[in-house]
Amino acid sequence: xxxxxEPTATDPAPRRARVLxxxxxxxxxxxxxxxxxxxxxxxxxSVKSDAFLHAQNFSLILQQVMVVGVLAxxxxxxILTAGIxxxxxTVMAFGQIVMTKLAVANGVPPLLAIALGIxxxxxxxxxxxALVAGIRLPAFIVTLGTxxxxxxxxxxxxxxxxxxxxxxxxxxxxxxFRVAGADFTYGVVLMLVIYAVAWxxxxxxxxxxxxxxxxxxxxxxxxxxxxxxxxxxxxxxSAGLCxxxxxxxxxxxxxxxxxxxxQTTENLDSITAVVLGGTSLFGGRGSVLGTLVGAVIVGVFRxxxxxxxxxxxxxxxxxxVLIILAVSIDQLVRRRRx
Amino acid sequence: xxxxxxxLLEARGLVKxxxxxxxxxxxxxxxxxxxxxxxxxDNGAGKSTLIKALSGALQPDAxxxxxxxxxxxxxxxxxxxxxxxxxxxxxxxxxxxxxxxxNVFLGRERRRGGPIGRLxxxxxxxxxxxxxxxxxxxxGIRVQSMAVAVESLSGGQRQGVAVARASAWARxxxxxxxxxxxxxxxxxxxxxxxxxxxxxxxxxxILISHDxxxxxxxxxxxxxxxxxxxxAVVTPQSHTMAEAVAIMTGATQGELERAMTxxxxx
Numbered sequence: 001x002x003x004x005x006e007p008t009a010t011d012p013a014p015r016r017a018r019v020l021x022x023x024x025x026x027x028x029x030x031x032x033x034x035x036x037x038x039x040x041x042x043x044x045x046s047v048k049s050d051a052f053l054h055a056q057n058f059s060l061i062l063q064q065v066m067v068v069g070v071l072a073x074x075x076x077x078x079i080l081t082a083g084i085x086x087x088x089x090t091v092m093a094f095g096q097i098v099m100t101k102l103a104v105a106n107g108v109p110p111l112l113a114i115a116l117g118i119x120x121x122x123x124x125x126x127x128x129x130a131l132v133a134g135i136r137l138p139a140f141i142v143t144l145g146t147x148x149x150x151x152x153x154x155x156x157x158x159x160x161x162x163x164x165x166x167x168x169x170x171x172x173x174x175x176x177f178r179v180a181g182a183d184f185t186y187g188v189v190l191m192l193v194i195y196a197v198a199w200x201x202x203x204x205x206x207x208x209x210x211x212x213x214x215x216x217x218x219x220x221x222x223x224x225x226x227x228x229x230x231x232x233x234x235x236x237x238s239a240g241l242c243x244x245x246x247x248x249x250x251x252x253x254x255x256x257x258x259x260x261x262x263q264t265t266e267n268l269d270s271i272t273a274v275v276l277g278g279t280s281l282f283g284g285r286g287s288v289l290g291t292l293v294g295a296v297i298v299g300v301f302r303x304x305x306x307x308x309x310x311x312x313x314x315x316x317x318x319x320x321v322l323i324i325l326a327v328s329i330d331q332l333v334r335r336r337r338x
Numbered sequence: 339x340x341x342x343x344x345x346l347l348e349a350r351g352l353v354k355x356x357x358x359x360x361x362x363x364x365x366x367x368x369x370x371x372x373x374x375x376x377x378x379x380d381n382g383a384g385k386s387t388l389i390k391a392l393s394g395a396l397q398p399d400a401x402x403x404x405x406x407x408x409x410x411x412x413x414x415x416x417x418x419x420x421x422x423x424x425x426x427x428x429x430x431x432x433x434x435x436x437x438x439x440x441n442v443f444l445g446r447e448r449r450r451g452g453p454i455g456r457l458x459x460x461x462x463x464x465x466x467x468x469x470x471x472x473x474x475x476x477x478g479i480r481v482q483s484m485a486v487a488v489e490s491l492s493g494g495q496r497q498g499v500a501v502a503r504a505s506a507w508a509r510x511x512x513x514x515x516x517x518x519x520x521x522x523x524x525x526x527x528x529x530x531x532x533x534x535x536x537x538x539x540x541x542x543x544i545l546i547s548h549d550x551x552x553x554x555x556x557x558x559x560x561x562x563x564x565x566x567x568x569x570a571v572v573t574p575q576s577h578t579m580a581e582a583v584a585i586m587t588g589a590t591q592g593e594l595e596r597a598m599t600x601x602x603x604x
Contacts (some may be wrong), residue, residue, distance in 0.1 A: 205459045206447035209440055213433040220431040224503070225416060225445035284435045 027155045034277050034293040042295055044305030052307055055182035065299035066187045067092075067250050069292065071266060072273040073198045074125075074242030076310040077235045078316060079274050080202075081215040083132060083139030083282025085236075087124065088243050090150040090268055093262035095121040095247030097154050100163040100257025103170055110169035118244030125240020126233070133232035147267075155258050163257030174252035187249045194245065198288045211235060215283025265319075272319060273298050282330075298322075344407045346371050346511060346542055347392065347423075352401035354387050361387040362398065363566035369511060374537050376545045376553040379563030380586055385546055386515070388563065392544070393425045393513050394418035405510070422509030426500050428516035434489035434496075438481060439463070439470040441488055442503045462594055473506045477535055496524025501532050511542045518552065530556060550579045562586050 046053040071088045086132070100119030102108040124146055131142040174188035202208035210231045213221040222228050230280040251257060277294030279286025301322065305315045345368035354362040362384045369375045379385045390396045392403065394412030402409055405421060412418045415425070432441050443466045449455035450462045467484040474481060479498045481491065488496055497517060504512045514533060518526040530552055537543050547553050553560060554574045562570045562585045570585050577585075 087378050125422065200458075204461055206449070206461060207459070209444065209447060211462075212436060213444055216433040216435045217431070219429075221444070223415070223425075223427060223431045225419060284433070 015098040034290050034297065035063075035310040037276065038293055038297050038300065041300050041304070045300065045307065048305065049307040052304060055180060057185055057303065059176075059188075060295070061183050061255065061299045061303045062188045065295050066185065067189045067246050067253065068266060068269045068273060068298060069191045069295040070194055070242055070246040070249060070279075072291045072295045073288060074224065074239030074246075075195055075270040075274050076141065076198070076279055076286065076288050077202075077211065077242075077275075078239050079215075079271075079279055079281060080211050080283060080286055081232055081235050082218075082281075083215075083232075083235075084271065084281070085143045085239055086126065086129065086140065086267055087143040087146040088246075089262035089266035090147050090154060090241070091121050091124045091240070092243050092247045092250060092264075093259065094150045094154045094157070095244050096251045096261060097158045097163070097259055098256050099170065099248065100166060100251055101158060103167050104165060104257065105164045110167040113336060114170065114248055117247055121244030121247060122237055122240035124156060125237040125243065128240070129233040129236025132236065133229040137285065144240065151263065153167040158257070160259055162259065164255065166251060166255055166257070170248070171252050171255060173249050174255065185253070187252055190245070190249070194242065195292050202288055207231070207234070212284055215285075217284070232324075249291070265316075268319065268323065269295075269298050272315060272326070273322040275330060278330075280330050281327060343370055345369055345404070346406060347544075348404040348407075349388070349392065350402050350404070352383075352388065352391055352398040352403075354391065354396065354398050360566055362391070362401075364401070365566060366568045367392070367561060369389045369542055370559075372540060372542055373558040374533065374543045374545055374556050376547060376557035376560045377563060377588060378512040378547065378550070378553055378560060378582065383563040383586070384566040385563055387566075389425075389513060389515055389544070389546055392418070393423060408510065419507070422507075423511055423513065424508035425513040425515060426497070426517050427506045428519040432488045432496055432499055435487055437485050437487055438474075438491075439467040440497055441499050442466070442470040442473070442506060444503075457545070470502075470506075471501035474502055476539070477502055477505065477532060479532065492525060493521050497521060497525070497529050498532060500537065501529065505536045505539075507539055508541060511544065512536060513544045513546075515546050516548065517545075518547070518549070526552070550583065554579055554582075564588055577592065 042052075051057060071092065075085055075088060095117040097114045098120045102113035102116060103110045128139070128142055128146055131137050132139050161167075172183055173190055176183035176185050202211060210221065210226045213224075213226055214228050214231045218228050221231075228328070250261060254261070273295035274286070274291050275294065276283060276297050277286065277288075277290030277292070279290060301318060302315060305318060310318070342510065343531060347367075347369040349365065349367040352362045352365045352367075353360070365384055365388050367375075367377070367388060369495075377385050377388065384577045387396070391398045391412075394415045394417045397413065398410070402505060410421065418425075426560050433444060436444065448462045448466050448469075450460045455462070470484050474484075477498075479495070479502055481495060481498075488499055489520065491499070497520075501514070501517065503511075505516075517533070518529050520528060533543055533545065533556060545553065557574065560574070560577075561568050562582060564586060565588075572582060
């Protein structure tokens with residue numbers, strides 16, 4: 001027994017308490033940090049631009065956030081299992097083309113067209129999930145592949161045509177109602193409902209715990225009787241459902257079926273929202289409510305930078321810096337904890 | 339050894355081959371009610387293959403497993419778990435980001451009663467925390483709160499969570515596969531005490547360990563494996579550690595006798 005080992009052996013209780021305190025402080029900060037970041041961002045832009053701090057501008061931000069916000073719910077589920085879904089943007093475009101083309105060009109009843117579009121997205125989710133859970137391929141490669149497959153299918157199926165004059169059912173979630181002098185779309189309401197449902201499933205059901213456990217320590221999850229493959233499959237199919245709903249919201253918001261949608265910003269924005277919301281890319285920790293805050297931060301940035309007069313190109317630059325910053329913080333926090 | 343007692347778990351003539359390698363060459367094993375039975379053996383002696391067969395992680399090519407005297411087969415760890423056999427692994431098989439109660443109930447979550455539980459699948463977190471807490475108290479494991487994330491615990495406490503989980507669900511017996519291999523000296527002592535308490539509460543334990551002093555300290559009986567067979571069953575009273583090691587490493591009968599005759603004089 002050397003003298004150096006003895007101090008820790010004699011009084012473990014205070015040391016343990018200190019470790020606990022530190023962990024609680026970090027975890028607490030993890031939940032609060034995105035909100036503080038949001039307030040700071042909003043404060044910055046309200047100083048820089050007179051147009052920012054208006055109810056109407058906030059309702060605009062929410063409308064802009066709604067599509068990425070719903071995508072980010074699915075992205076959160078996938079990232080919690082230590083995966084990533086790079087295909088959300090083009091799969092969404094495919095779903096939106098399926099529903100608009102069927103409804104406009106093929107005379108399919110609009111509600112059926114919407115359902116088929118959502119199902120198409122869920123089929124992609126099923127494919128992603130089967131490859132990740134079944135053959136244990138890395139999610140990164142699988143979804144990069146399905147990104148391209150969906151991209152090609154979108155252009156082939158649409159013959160590069162844009163579909164307009166959408167039936168009213170397809171436009172419903174783009175319609176607005178007035179509350180407190182600001183317009184809100186039904187799509188924003190739907191987005192909030194989806195967040196509430198996802199929060200409930202993740203925090204109040206056994207399925208949610210299994211999602212966290214699979215991302216945290218898949219081997220431990222398997223050994224305790226969690227069916228890891230089934231959990232992964234359900235996560236990717238649920239993500240596909242979110243992508244399908246996002247496709248419906250996109251069509252309602254743009255009033256178009258556009259084969260070129262979803263190729264640039266949506267993938268990265270959905271991941272940025274998740275990471276800014278405090279969910280770890282290493283899986284197993286994070287919250288879907290954090291993602292909501294993260295999605296609003298992304299929206300506020302895009303809106304604020306536009307108001308301040310920053311060119312679109314530099315907006316990309318800022319988002320790029322933002323996501324790398326957020327991931328770095330995630331990594332630093334994680335390292336300190338281990 | 340009382341021959342009248344029916345072994346809780348019994349294996350007869352287990353054979354398992356991996357290609358040209360024979361991991362088990364007709365291995366026997368038996369666990370009596372209320373005991374800690376240790377399995378020792380050199381690397382490659384077939385310890386872990388035997389344990390995997392007993393916990394359902396792999397299926398033997400030949401031989402039989404009896405539970406309370408009745409023949410059974412385990413096609414998966416789930417089968418073994420269903421009849422009340424739980425396993426604790428050496429590599430701290432817990433989900434660090436989840437809290438203690440969530441880990442104890444992982445894969446076996448309890449839902450609220452009535453339509454809320456059935457339709458909305460709402461977890462009964464309070465009941466799970468309460469039961470986990472009671473179980474920890476019974477085993478004498480001290481932690482601040484069931485709501486603490488497992489990652490904020492020490493290694494010994496984490497393994498305590500794994501042992502508590504296994505003993506909470508095991509109706510028949512617990513298998514501990516090198517449960518202290520990843521732990522420091524002091525934490526190892528805590529886990530060994532815990533294993534003893536599990537046994538004292540009536541749950542028999544199969545302990546696999548490399549550590550002779552621990553085995554001799556804890557075990558009621560020690561099964562010594564060599565080259566895929568159980569070559570001897572000894573007790574800490576009947577044999578010394580040196581003798582057990584001699585049997586384990588395959589010292590000849592002559593060497594053994596010399597060791598035995600030499601020991602009392604020293």
